[in-house]
Amino acid sequence: MPDAAMLEVKQLNSWYGESHILHGVDFDVREGEVVTLLGRNGAGKTTTMKSIMGLVPRREGSIRYRGAETVGYLPNAIAKAGIAFCPEERGIFASLTVNENLLLPPVVAPGGLDVDTIYALFPNLKERANTAQGTKLSGGEQQMLAIARILRTGARLLLLDEPTEGLAPVIVQQIGRTIREIKSRGFTVLLVEQNFRFAATVADRHYVMEHGRVVDMIPNTQLEASMDKLHEYLGV
Amino acid sequence: MITIFGIPGPLLFGQLLLGLINGAFYAMLSLGLAIIFGMLNIINFAHGALFMMGAFVAWMLLNYLGIGYFPALILAPVIVGIFGLICEKTIISPLYKLDHLYGLLLTFGMALVIEGLFRNAYGSSGMPYRIPDVFQGATDLGFMFLPNYRGWVVIAALIVCLATWAIIEKTFIGARLRAATENAPLVQAFGVNVPRLITLTYGAGVALAAFAGVLAAPIYSVNPNMGSNFIITVFAVVVIGGMGSILGSIVTGFALGVIEGLTKVFYPQGSATVIFLVMVIVLIVRPRGLFGKAA
Numbered sequence: 001m002p003d004a005a006m007l008e009v010k011q012l013n014s015w016y017g018e019s020h021i022l023h024g025v026d027f028d029v030r031e032g033e034v035v036t037l038l039g040r041n042g043a044g045k046t047t048t049m050k051s052i053m054g055l056v057p058r059r060e061g062s063i064r065y066r067g068a069e070t071v072g073y074l075p076n077a078i079a080k081a082g083i084a085f086c087p088e089e090r091g092i093f094a095s096l097t098v099n100e101n102l103l104l105p106p107v108v109a110p111g112g113l114d115v116d117t118i119y120a121l122f123p124n125l126k127e128r129a130n131t132a133q134g135t136k137l138s139g140g141e142q143q144m145l146a147i148a149r150i151l152r153t154g155a156r157l158l159l160l161d162e163p164t165e166g167l168a169p170v171i172v173q174q175i176g177r178t179i180r181e182i183k184s185r186g187f188t189v190l191l192v193e194q195n196f197r198f199a200a201t202v203a204d205r206h207y208v209m210e211h212g213r214v215v216d217m218i219p220n221t222q223l224e225a226s227m228d229k230l231h232e233y234l235g236v
Numbered sequence: 237m238i239t240i241f242g243i244p245g246p247l248l249f250g251q252l253l254l255g256l257i258n259g260a261f262y263a264m265l266s267l268g269l270a271i272i273f274g275m276l277n278i279i280n281f282a283h284g285a286l287f288m289m290g291a292f293v294a295w296m297l298l299n300y301l302g303i304g305y306f307p308a309l310i311l312a313p314v315i316v317g318i319f320g321l322i323c324e325k326t327i328i329s330p331l332y333k334l335d336h337l338y339g340l341l342l343t344f345g346m347a348l349v350i351e352g353l354f355r356n357a358y359g360s361s362g363m364p365y366r367i368p369d370v371f372q373g374a375t376d377l378g379f380m381f382l383p384n385y386r387g388w389v390v391i392a393a394l395i396v397c398l399a400t401w402a403i404i405e406k407t408f409i410g411a412r413l414r415a416a417t418e419n420a421p422l423v424q425a426f427g428v429n430v431p432r433l434i435t436l437t438y439g440a441g442v443a444l445a446a447f448a449g450v451l452a453a454p455i456y457s458v459n460p461n462m463g464s465n466f467i468i469t470v471f472a473v474v475v476i477g478g479m480g481s482i483l484g485s486i487v488t489g490f491a492l493g494v495i496e497g498l499t500k501v502f503y504p505q506g507s508a509t510v511i512f513l514v515m516v517i518v519l520i521v522r523p524r525g526l527f528g529k530a531a
Contacts (some may be wrong), residue, residue, distance in 0.1 A: 053425045079427030091422045095414040103408070144327055153427070168438035 038210035084155035109154030140171035259493020260393030266485035268441035278339035284463025290449025313443035320442030362457030478528020
């Protein structure tokens with residue numbers, strides 16, 4: 001059923017201490033899609049991702065993954081359900097080798113890529129596998145590693161938080177190819193992006209966030225026609 | 237007789253051995269503290285009391301159940317380790333949300349309660365624990381006589397320390413532990429049950445203390461204060477080695493034991509303070525400790 005929502009977020013509210021960050025976020029992601037969350041800094045994109053993963057102190061509303069309500073789950077249970085997260089700061093561990101970083105996330109379901117396939121997708125990582133500190137890799141390599149390690153686990157929904165941030169154009173293109181490749185392998189991707197020109201090269205649909213809410217949805221096919229609107233939303 | 241720097245050889249080597257023995261206990265105890273600190277961010281003040289419990293459990297197993305030294309070497313750490321798991325689950329874990337100071341106060345209180353209970357039941361004069369028959373006697377090394385049991389303690393401590401280091405640095409489960417020490421929320425978001433990992437880490441650190449306690453039982457008398465005699469020095473060792481450093485605590489533990497032993501030979505009055513002197517110097521020159529990573 002290609003049209004059934006894989007992830008369904010409804011009236012999601014999140015707080016950091018006293019600050020109310022998300023004010024009723026609504027959107028959905030269908031199986032096999034690449035969907036982006038666009039918006040300015042502070043619009044709540046990263047908080048939305050962290051809320052889906054259970055990494056915020058307090059959240060309310062509904063987050064259904066394959067029909068199951070996960071809003072009360074601990075992060076490890078959400079991961080076990082089949083959602084994997086690649087954080088904005090990449091989260092490569094300095095005290096682990098590159099190989100240990102790659103093998104760290106436990107396999108949660110069958111169907112993940114094996115290490116050979118991953119190395120075929122990311123040849124640089126194979127060369128650097130025995131690097132003693134994961135953080136000794138370049139920024140681009142760290143980003144590749146952060147994506148590669150969640151492809152192993154069998155999770156089918158990948159949350160990628162600004163994978164292109166701070167990277168050289170040639171690396172950004174490589175990440176674009178990677179995202180199209182994992183989409184072709186049947187993974188579903190929710191992508192946070194500041195750079196909508198990059199988002200347009202990989203995504204099926206775009207949700208625009210403002211002040212902790214989703215304010216618009218633009219199919220990628222209508223992106224060109226919606227340029228004026230988008231410039232206004234993003235202030236670019 | 238051989239003399240070295242005007243000191244009779246047997247005296248020098250004797251103190252060196254004593255230093256090595258003390259160093260073995262410093263290493264095992266500070267290793268457990270380092271592991272617990274890395275994962276829980278709590279300075280486990282109850283560590284000395286749990287070390288003492290290890291010795292007492294070995295004594296009780298022998299005197300009440302007739303279970304000897306070698307089974308006790310396994311059983312006592314398991315029993316005390318389970319006690320540690322229960323403490324972590326029930327009273328320590330609720331404090332993680334609060335300032336670290338609360339964990340320190342709680343474990344300090346735990347130490348007082350545990351020691352008080354044993355003092356109430358067994359007094360504080362201490363009870364002997366016989367050296368197991370296989371380790372009776374001494375071996376002539378040519379330059380000195382080595383009591384067999386003391387040789388065993390140094391070897392056993394080295395094996396346990398190196399095995400612990402290898403598990404943490406070289407295995408898959410160790411990689412998870414290191415990762416969780418660095419960024420626990422992310423590791424949990426990968427599907428690892430981090431709260432359970434923390435509980436097991438505390439249990440393992442406590443079991444290590446209890447293992448040291450069993451090794452110590454035949455050397456020092458089994459008494460409720462045996463842990464507090466050690467623990468202050470062990471905290472200094474942890475500070476010198478660098479908070480949370482695994483290799484640092486092992487190397488520093490043995491090294492400071494030896495330094496203490498040598499001080500007893502060359503300047504006996506200074507032996508009680510030399511470790512703290514080293515601590516002061518290290519804190520001035522390299523505040524993060526000899527093996528500590530920059531914060």
